[in-house]
Amino acid sequence: MRTAPIIAARVEFDPNPGMPPRAPDFDDLYHPRQGAFEQARDVFLAGNGLPERWRGRPRFVIAETGFGLGCNFLAAWSAWREDPARCGRLTFVSVEKHPLVQADLVRAHAASPLPELARQLVDRWPPLTPNLHVLDFEGARVRLLLGFGEALDLLRHLVARVDAFFLDGFAPSRNAAMWSPGVFKALARLAAPGATAATWSAARAVRDGLAAAGFEVQAAPGQGGKREITLARFAPRFLPTAPPGRAWPAQAPDHALVVGSGLAGAATAQALAAAGVTCTVLERHAVPAAEASGNPAGLWHGSVAADDGLHARVFRAGALFAAHTLSEALARGVPGAMHGLLRLEHRSDIAAMNDLIDRQGLPPDCLRALSAAQAGELAGLPLPRPAWWFAQGGWVDPAALASHGLASPGVRWQGGAAVQRLVRRGQVWQALDAGDHVLAQAPVVVLCNAVDALRLAALPRRWLQARRGQVSWCDASDARVWPRLPIAGGGYLLPLSDGRLLIGATSHGDDGQAALRAADHDANLARATALIGRSPVREGAALGGRVGWRAAARDRLPLIGLAPDMQALRPARRDAARLFARQAGLFVHSGLGSRGLTIAPLGAALVAAQLTGAPWPLEADLADAIDPARLLRREEDQEGAP
Numbered sequence: 001m002r003t004a005p006i007i008a009a010r011v012e013f014d015p016n017p018g019m020p021p022r023a024p025d026f027d028d029l030y031h032p033r034q035g036a037f038e039q040a041r042d043v044f045l046a047g048n049g050l051p052e053r054w055r056g057r058p059r060f061v062i063a064e065t066g067f068g069l070g071c072n073f074l075a076a077w078s079a080w081r082e083d084p085a086r087c088g089r090l091t092f093v094s095v096e097k098h099p100l101v102q103a104d105l106v107r108a109h110a111a112s113p114l115p116e117l118a119r120q121l122v123d124r125w126p127p128l129t130p131n132l133h134v135l136d137f138e139g140a141r142v143r144l145l146l147g148f149g150e151a152l153d154l155l156r157h158l159v160a161r162v163d164a165f166f167l168d169g170f171a172p173s174r175n176a177a178m179w180s181p182g183v184f185k186a187l188a189r190l191a192a193p194g195a196t197a198a199t200w201s202a203a204r205a206v207r208d209g210l211a212a213a214g215f216e217v218q219a220a221p222g223q224g225g226k227r228e229i230t231l232a233r234f235a236p237r238f239l240p241t242a243p244p245g246r247a248w249p250a251q252a253p254d255h256a257l258v259v260g261s262g263l264a265g266a267a268t269a270q271a272l273a274a275a276g277v278t279c280t281v282l283e284r285h286a287v288p289a290a291e292a293s294g295n296p297a298g299l300w301h302g303s304v305a306a307d308d309g310l311h312a313r314v315f316r317a318g319a320l321f322a323a324h325t326l327s328e329a330l331a332r333g334v335p336g337a338m339h340g341l342l343r344l345e346h347r348s349d350i351a352a353m354n355d356l357i358d359r360q361g362l363p364p365d366c367l368r369a370l371s372a373a374q375a376g377e378l379a380g381l382p383l384p385r386p387a388w389w390f391a392q393g394g395w396v397d398p399a400a401l402a403s404h405g406l407a408s409p410g411v412r413w414q415g416g417a418a419v420q421r422l423v424r425r426g427q428v429w430q431a432l433d434a435g436d437h438v439l440a441q442a443p444v445v446v447l448c449n450a451v452d453a454l455r456l457a458a459l460p461r462r463w464l465q466a467r468r469g470q471v472s473w474c475d476a477s478d479a480r481v482w483p484r485l486p487i488a489g490g491g492y493l494l495p496l497s498d499g500r501l502l503i504g505a506t507s508h509g510d511d512g513q514a515a516l517r518a519a520d521h522d523a524n525l526a527r528a529t530a531l532i533g534r535s536p537v538r539e540g541a542a543l544g545g546r547v548g549w550r551a552a553a554r555d556r557l558p559l560i561g562l563a564p565d566m567q568a569l570r571p572a573r574r575d576a577a578r579l580f581a582r583q584a585g586l587f588v589h590s591g592l593g594s595r596g597l598t599i600a601p602l603g604a605a606l607v608a609a610q611l612t613g614a615p616w617p618l619e620a621d622l623a624d625a626i627d628p629a630r631l632l633r634r635e636e637d638q639e640g641a642p
Helices: 036-047 071-082 102-108 115-123 151-156 181-190 202-212 263-274 310-331 352-359 370-381 398-406 452-456 518-530 596-612 621-627 627-639
Strands: 059-065 089-096 134-135 142-148 163-169 191-199 216-222 228-234 255-259 277-280 297-299 342-345 367-370 385-390 394-396 412-413 421-425 426-430 440-442 445-446 465-476 492-495 500-504 544-552 558-566 580-590
Touching: 036 071, 036 228, 059 181, 059 394, 071 089, 071 115, 071 142, 071 297, 089 151, 089 352, 102 115, 115 440, 134 216, 134 310, 134 580, 151 181, 163 181, 163 421, 202 216, 202 228, 202 596, 255 263, 255 426, 255 440, 263 277, 263 398, 263 412, 263 580, 277 440, 297 310, 297 596, 310 394, 310 492, 310 596, 352 627, 370 385, 394 398, 398 412, 398 596, 412 440, 421 580, 445 452, 452 580, 465 518, 492 518, 518 621, 558 596, 558 621, 558 627, 580 596, 621 627
Parallel strands: 059 089, 059 163, 089 142, 163 191, 255 277, 255 445, 277 412, 445 580
Antiparallel strands: 134 142, 191 228, 216 228, 297 394, 342 385, 367 385, 421 426, 426 440, 465 500, 465 544, 492 500, 558 580
């Protein structure tokens, strides 16, 4: 999916109390004069048979075209809250080309009839970047998936099964793109059997578009002076079969096995437990996070690239999701800080950096370009080059974070449990030790154990490389500098809350040597010296350190998703990862490389969605980019090349 800068909505607020805000660019009001919440209840909730239709269901999914002021979401959330027979989880998916800036959202809800819910929405309002933003409420039982960008592009890249549609764009005569045949076709692709739709519009083009897409359409009496509204029910003549990489589970399992308890494993267990799936986590070591995730600290931040390609989009989405997840962990006492991160730029000057930001329209609460002087002032020490300022970045203690995730209700951790092999008996996976004793069993297994995940999943070992890395540290008394926040860029400097300065990190092929190397300490110091223009430590400083191994794919993207079946027949079409056959109930969450803190929370959320049938928290093209089957497709492409 090609991204474009997000242009915030222009909103005109009427000075007369009770009058709705106006969108001058569309010459239309944001809601009818009788009130946004009245419209939400009378048209969108009642028109879709809510709250009755969600009662007794484990999950209900609503999709909306045109988030606007967010009143429909707030009304649905309020109705869910007030319903004692509500569904277990409510997911609300909405797209918006011109979202409000936070200050306008505050003003729009200044007199909201739902002030508590409106305040939570305002507080969680994301940066205006072209992403699918994940906002969780009510302990993740209510989730808002908010996509900023062109409606058609976003709808085509959503992976969801929708039970009810709120069609609430500006009038077809004012914003025809929101009511195009392509949009209706995209809605039909997302619709679950029997899905309903409701809209304020009674335009003939809307009714014809819905009918052409497989909906049965009817007129219904309007409210507040509106003669008619439009209701619809999805009743297509046939339903296409989803490809293996998009297949929906018949039902969510009640239990899963997670192998490995580093960052990926702990995040996966936490996400599954939050989704209502209890977990048994099997760890070969006596403690969690005993390998690369046991370093004293790690960084998370987004990425930026001139083409805003897959890498930049994956890691931006990961960093935005991680910022919320990790801020909650920090609030609960996990060591770390979320005050942003500086990444020094080696190839561009400040003018080129600002030009890139302007072209992509990235907002300052996501990314800023700072001159060397500005970056140095922020860091509290002189810096030789300009820097990217990632506001949604910081550092955290990975081992403490893993322990925090594993302490979630519904998670059982089992140490000293080395999984030698997996066998599938009927509908159940069994994890066996070296003596073929069953360690645990469940319908689903998620492999989060770095390179060894490939062996257990019977996937090619060459898909991941183990990289040996060594970090160095010194006490504050031996440090010549003490930055106020993390500094990265071909190495990094990180002041820890325990009084150590962390310096990292080397990256070598796997030679199996776990002992600290003086040469690697020297290499870390050399990179840090090049980074800030002088040595960060005093002459003769005593250096400590730690060695760990990270798993990384050659394309530097993780492997997250259902494991491909290497024994199955290859599809006739092989141009997309989703077409390749999968091993039922076997997932991989590995290959995070040096970006584990950035990507593990979002990767875990994606696995949880795939496993339970919830809407995916990542656009389809980004999910394809990290799908393990992509490597099988690429190998076949290479074998078939002349």
